[in-house]
Amino acid sequence: xxxxxxxxxxxxxxxxxxxxxxxxxxxxxxxxxxxxxxxxxxxxxxxxxxxxxxxxxxxxxxxxxxxxxxxxxxxxxxxxxxxxxxxxxxxxxxxxxxxxxxxxxxxxxxxxxxxxxxxxxxxxxxxxxxxxxxxxxxxxxxxxxxxxxxxxxxxxxxxxxxxxxxxxxxxxxxxxxxxxxxxxxxxxxxxxxxxxxxxxxxxxxxxxxxxxxxxxxxxxxxxxxxxxxxxxxxxxxxxxxxxxxxxxxxxxxxxxxxxxxxxxxxxxxx
Numbered sequence: 213x214x215x216x217x218x219x220x221x222x223x224x225x226x227x228x229x230x231x232x233x234x235x236x237x238x239x240x241x242x243x244x245x246x247x248x249x250x251x252x253x254x255x256x257x258x259x260x261x262x263x264x265x266x267x268x269x270x271x272x273x274x275x276x277x278x279x280x281x282x283x284x285x286x287x288x289x290x291x292x293x294x295x296x297x298x299x300x301x302x303x304x305x306x307x308x309x310x311x312x313x314x315x316x317x318x319x320x321x322x323x324x325x326x327x328x329x330x331x332x333x334x335x336x337x338x339x340x341x342x343x344x345x346x347x348x349x350x351x352x353x354x355x356x357x358x359x360x361x362x363x364x365x366x367x368x369x370x371x372x373x374x375x376x377x378x379x380x381x382x383x384x385x386x387x388x389x390x391x392x393x394x395x396x397x398x399x400x401x402x403x404x405x406x407x408x409x410x411x412x413x414x415x416x417x418x419x420x421x422x423x424x425x426x427x428x429x430x431x432x433x434x435x436x437x438x439x440x441x442x443x444x445x446x447x448x449x450x451x452x453x454x455x456x457x458x459x460x461x462x463x464x465x466x467x468x469x470x471x472x473x474x475x476x477x478x479x480x481x482x
């Protein structure tokens with residue numbers, strides 16, 4: 213795990229590089245515009261639809277009794293907005309992943325590759341289309357698991373643990389592909405993902421723990437006030453972007469070091 217710590221230190225230093233700080237503005241603005249439009253036109257209809265479902269099937273009484281039984285009866289008043297926020301959260305994660313892959317990850321690969329690993333031959337084993345396909349397929353599984361585990365939020369510690377594991381797996385699968393797409397061949401990428409699965413998953417889970425913070429800010433907007441919600445939503449989007457950029461840097465440093473060591477072990481010339 214020493215390599216994980218070394219990559220973390222390098223990523224932390226690179227996070228404050230002017231280029232990386234400027235880079236965080238692009239995905240943030242793209243996400244902000246998109247989600248501003250979505251929330252303006254879609255949030256209230258989504259809440260109204262959920263409100264109708266709860267009223268028609270008598271779910272308010274069931275939910276109220278359940279929340280009261282675990283000492284969270286005060287949440288009944290904001291249950292529907294809270295649920296709407298939880299259902300929108302996976303879509304927010306997807307947009308952050310897409311914007312990072314399109315706008316941020318190429319710059320991260322260039323920044324790390326040219327400054328720290330200029331000797332590595334770029335074998336172009338991945339592509340933008342391949343990265344998008346991996347992201348969509350992995351995200352589809354993530355959404356199913358995320359929705360299936362929503363009841364666990366009645367037990368916050370368990371919900372946090374599950375959220376971190378899901379985030380770790382999602383991040384490991386998607387960001388590792390992007391980190392190696394330019395430099396590694398397809399065979400090298402698969403070998404590194406197999407040989408370094410545990411460290412990469414650990415990086416993903418630690419990043420997942422950090423990724424839970426924007427989600428708490430996002431959902432907190434529904435609990436605190438709809439007046440504060442737009443500001444809290446913007447704050448959570450910015451936090452997602454910062455977390456994703458740091459995560460991209462961390463994976464990039466680790467993966468390129470692993471690639472350099474793999475080629476050295478095989479006796480390949482730089």
